[in-house]
Amino acid sequence: MVQQPELQETTSPQPIQRVLGSLSTYRWTSLGALVSLLLLTVANAVTPQLFRWGIDRGIVKQNLQIVFYSAGWLVIAAIARGVFNFGQSYLAEAASQGVAYDLRNQIFSKIQNLSFSYHDQAQTSQLLTRVTSDIEQIRTFIGTSLIQVIGAVVTLITIAVILLIMNWELAFITLTVVPISGWLMARFITRNSKLFRQIQEQLSDLNAVLQENLLGVRVVKAFVRESTETRRYTARNDALVKANMKTIRAIRNTFPFIFLLSNLVTLAVFAYGGAQVIGNRFSIGELVAFNSYLVLILQPILLIGFAAPAIAQAMTSADRVYEVVDAEVEIHDRPGAVPFEICGGRITFENVSFRYPGATTEALKNVSFETKPKELIAVLGMTGSGKSTIMNLIARFYDVTTGAIRIDGQDVRDFTLESLRTHIGIVFQETTLFSGTIRENIAYAKPNATLEQVIEVAKTAQIHDFIASLPDGYETIVGERGIGLSGGQKQRIAIARTLLTDYSILILDDSTSAVDAKTAAQIQAELDELMRQKACVTFVVAQRISTVKNADRIFLMDKGRLVAQGTHEELMQTSPLYGVILESQVKQKENK
Numbered sequence: 191m192v193q194q195p196e197l198q199e200t201t202s203p204q205p206i207q208r209v210l211g212s213l214s215t216y217r218w219t220s221l222g223a224l225v226s227l228l229l230l231t232v233a234n235a236v237t238p239q240l241f242r243w244g245i246d247r248g249i250v251k252q253n254l255q256i257v258f259y260s261a262g263w264l265v266i267a268a269i270a271r272g273v274f275n276f277g278q279s280y281l282a283e284a285a286s287q288g289v290a291y292d293l294r295n296q297i298f299s300k301i302q303n304l305s306f307s308y309h310d311q312a313q314t315s316q317l318l319t320r321v322t323s324d325i326e327q328i329r330t331f332i333g334t335s336l337i338q339v340i341g342a343v344v345t346l347i348t349i350a351v352i353l354l355i356m357n358w359e360l361a362f363i364t365l366t367v368v369p370i371s372g373w374l375m376a377r378f379i380t381r382n383s384k385l386f387r388q389i390q391e392q393l394s395d396l397n398a399v400l401q402e403n404l405l406g407v408r409v410v411k412a413f414v415r416e417s418t419e420t421r422r423y424t425a426r427n428d429a430l431v432k433a434n435m436k437t438i439r440a441i442r443n444t445f446p447f448i449f450l451l452s453n454l455v456t457l458a459v460f461a462y463g464g465a466q467v468i469g470n471r472f473s474i475g476e477l478v479a480f481n482s483y484l485v486l487i488l489q490p491i492l493l494i495g496f497a498a499p500a501i502a503q504a505m506t507s508a509d510r511v512y513e514v515v516d517a518e519v520e521i522h523d524r525p526g527a528v529p530f531e532i533c534g535g536r537i538t539f540e541n542v543s544f545r546y547p548g549a550t551t552e553a554l555k556n557v558s559f560e561t562k563p564k565e566l567i568a569v570l571g572m573t574g575s576g577k578s579t580i581m582n583l584i585a586r587f588y589d590v591t592t593g594a595i596r597i598d599g600q601d602v603r604d605f606t607l608e609s610l611r612t613h614i615g616i617v618f619q620e621t622t623l624f625s626g627t628i629r630e631n632i633a634y635a636k637p638n639a640t641l642e643q644v645i646e647v648a649k650t651a652q653i654h655d656f657i658a659s660l661p662d663g664y665e666t667i668v669g670e671r672g673i674g675l676s677g678g679q680k681q682r683i684a685i686a687r688t689l690l691t692d693y694s695i696l697i698l699d700d701s702t703s704a705v706d707a708k709t710a711a712q713i714q715a716e717l718d719e720l721m722r723q724k725a726c727v728t729f730v731v732a733q734r735i736s737t738v739k740n741a742d743r744i745f746l747m748d749k750g751r752l753v754a755q756g757t758h759e760e761l762m763q764t765s766p767l768y769g770v771i772l773e774s775q776v777k778q779k780e781n782k
């Protein structure tokens with residue numbers, strides 16, 4: 191199957207900073223999380239002091255009242271820790287959900303606005319992974335890792351200060367663990383960020399195989415390729431597991447050092463602190479308190495350690511998400527663009543040449559023509575000759591490479607895109623229906639259309655009788671790709687969908703290719719009348735002789751050039767290529 195090119199990479203500065211910036215929308219929730227965190231740190235820091243007080247003043251001095259008092263305060267501190275812990279994690283999660291929600295909406299609306307050229311080159315599975323898995327990584331980072339790291343840093347500083355005040359010698363022994371662990375973790379992040387990007391890309395590759403197979407399940411079965419496809423999927427699955435195992439190994443290689451280090455420090459404090467207690471330079475209560483702080487200071491270091499892979503992953507994911515958010519929308523409104531309001535019917539191609547992004551040859555070469563009001567133009571040519579490209583350029587799905595396209599003298603690039611496309615009714619070569627009822631599909635661009643209006647266009651598209659014969663009629667649900675309908679039925683629903691819009695330029699791009707000749711002729715007959723009334727110009731990419739004969743003018747395309755134009759009779763006499771194409775079509779018709 192065709193390997194699509196990678197998504198265009200547009201690196202933006204410090205994506206992680208942008209993620210943090212996006213928290214400003216949820217500043218009160220984030221602030222609440224931060225305040226809870228600070229209060230939690232205070233409650234944590236106070237607890238060992240309460241122990242020290244209880245031991246030194248209560249147990250050692252045999253003062254039961256102080257023992258009970260300290261126990262009472264310890265209970266209050268424990269409750270406070272529970273409350274603030276809940277507060278910080280709940281509020282951080284809430285803020286993270288908000289950021290993920292905004293990012294999903296932002297990326298979705300960006301995908302809606304990106305030009306055809308972007309979608310031509312982007313791999314759908316890559317986009318899907320960015321909208322789902324990458325945003326989830328960012329959400330986890332904000333909801334869990336970020337608050338853990340901030341909490342760890344605040345705790346680390348607070349406890350370090352307390353330890354230095356309590357006993358600077360022991361504090362120095364304890365704090366040696368901080369820079370060493372910090373260095374190990376920084377090394378881990380820089381070494382593995384490439385690996386995290388690879389994992390996300392491999393996940394996308396895996397999804398790509400799944401997606402292609404879901405879409406092409408019939409082809410796979412028809413060619414008996416199930417086992418090959420299963421092997422292809424398994425190979426990608428293996429690659430993903432391998433990459434994941436590589437990170438797990440990296441994590442396992444780094445963190446045992448930190449654990450070992452923290453255990454050694456505990457032992458050092460026990461030995462050195464014990465000696466100080468024996469020498470009466472430190473009380474037993476102080477040593478117990480010190481030891482409790484030790485746990486508190488090692489915990490944040492380990493927490494940062496656990497958060498490090500998630501942070502590195504989130505950095506990679508943010509990079510990937512912002513690549514899409516920042517991608518350039520190539521086709522957009524020019525400053526001062528005007529709305530396209532009335533179509534006089536004069537569409538002019540002035541020396542138009544066009545090359546698809548990434549293509550090496552031109553799809554259109556120096557094409558020039560001008561239509562007259564109410565004209566019905568049939569465009570004919572061999573496959574790949576540039577027929578659909580002409581249609582794509584009129585609707586500005588792409589902009590011309592050189593030359594210009596004008597409507598009534600005005601360059602199409604001077605119109606606002608929305609107004610231009612609203613006035614162009616286009617039926618594509620390939621039919622896409624959305625999940626929902628047939629009525630909803632026909633009324634896709636005009637959801638408020640009445641049932642009568644829907645029925646009217648369905649009649650013109652020769653699909654009403656079929657719909658009426660269904661048990662649920664217009665309320666019949668069709669699948670996401672119109673499953674349950676034949677290709678010709680889908681095409682006719684697509685024609686009805688376009689006819690319901692407020693088009694003034696009508697483009698039918700080979701839109702009855704899957705409909706039988708008799709029905710196509712009926713559609714053509716119905717449309718003829720309508721086109722002449724409603725459309726200022728109609729283009730029909732034609733495969734059928736009946737269409738060609740009815741046209742006011744036929745454009746004959748060959749290898750991107752407009753090689754001949756005229757009526758059927760004129761071309762019969764002047765163009766040998768026209769004769770060849772017609773002959774092949776007659777043969778096709780006979781074969782059918």
Ligand SMILES: Nc1ncnc2c1ncn2[C@@H]1O[C@H](COP(=O)(O)OP(=O)(O)OP(=O)(O)O)[C@@H](O)[C@H]1O
Nearest residue numbers: 310546549553571572573574575576577578579580
């Ligand atoms: N999105 C694209 N990116 C790159 N090249 C393209 C793209 N779409 C079409 N082309 C190329 O441009 C040329 C013209 O294609 P076009 O679709 O206009 O032909 P067509 O005459 O409509 O063909 P058909 O009758 O088969 O639909 C072909 O060579 C095709 O390979």
